[in-house]
Amino acid sequence: MIKNIYHKITSYALEEKKLLSYIEKYVEHKEVLDVGCGYGRILQLLKSKKYNALGVEINPEIVDECNRMNLPCVTVDSFMKEYSSKKWDAIVMFHVIEHLESDKCFEFIDSYLDCLKPGGILIIATPLLTEYFYEDFDHVKPYLPVGIQMVFGEQNAQVQYRSRNKIELIDLWYKRYFYRVINQRFLYFPRSKLTMPIINLFSALVFKMSFSVLGKKDGWLGVFRKCS
Numbered sequence: 001m002i003k004n005i006y007h008k009i010t011s012y013a014l015e016e017k018k019l020l021s022y023i024e025k026y027v028e029h030k031e032v033l034d035v036g037c038g039y040g041r042i043l044q045l046l047k048s049k050k051y052n053a054l055g056v057e058i059n060p061e062i063v064d065e066c067n068r069m070n071l072p073c074v075t076v077d078s079f080m081k082e083y084s085s086k087k088w089d090a091i092v093m094f095h096v097i098e099h100l101e102s103d104k105c106f107e108f109i110d111s112y113l114d115c116l117k118p119g120g121i122l123i124i125a126t127p128l129l130t131e132y133f134y135e136d137f138d139h140v141k142p143y144l145p146v147g148i149q150m151v152f153g154e155q156n157a158q159v160q161y162r163s164r165n166k167i168e169l170i171d172l173w174y175k176r177y178f179y180r181v182i183n184q185r186f187l188y189f190p191r192s193k194l195t196m197p198i199i200n201l202f203s204a205l206v207f208k209m210s211f212s213v214l215g216k217k218d219g220w221l222g223v224f225r226k227c228s
């Protein structure tokens with residue numbers, strides 16, 4: 001009971017809610033591709049709203065787990081063999097691009113944009129560079145909306161990449177989250193197992209009571225439309 005209350009207060013799944021609201025607002029049809037779907041958190045949301053969604057994941061063990069949960073998911077190799085010619089109404093990249101170097105990120109986005117219908121929607125969610133960014137072992141680099149537009153927009157910015165596909169930013173939202181303690185000795189050698197939960201609980205309560213004002217901007221979610 002206490003644990004459930006704690007998780008309810010400290011969890012703040014605004015990104016998922018915002019993502020779903022953007023899909024319902026901008027995606028007229030039901031064909032959605034979730035690239036880098038992981039264990040299917042977004043696939044489950046899409047399934048609950050009756051979208052025809054497919055997940056793509058590089059880890060075959062995770063693909064098997066998604067399929068065991070009745071969430072349609074394929075490996076990258078299988079997708080390229082079986083679905084690469086299909087055109088999707090929307091593509092979701094939920095916390096994926098920050099795991100890629102610039103050159104790989106460029107080709108990654110461009111290759112999946114090949115699978116998006118003209119006028120289709122690309123939704124990207126990714127973290128900003130905060131003190132929490134490198135807590136994730138395989139985070140490589142943060143990306144900003146302006147950088148995505150410089151490469152994939154139509155303004156022909158002076159950058160080393162030239163994309164096959166062009167997109168325009170049509171909506172943007174910045175996520176805020178409560179402050180968390182990092183780089184403290186008690187994180188690794190806790191004197192009490194209650195130390196971190198108490199700190200997080202207090203910070204989360206202050207954050208929610210202030211209507212997200214007393215928190216930190218730590219990520220963004222952008223909606224892009226593929227140009228014809």
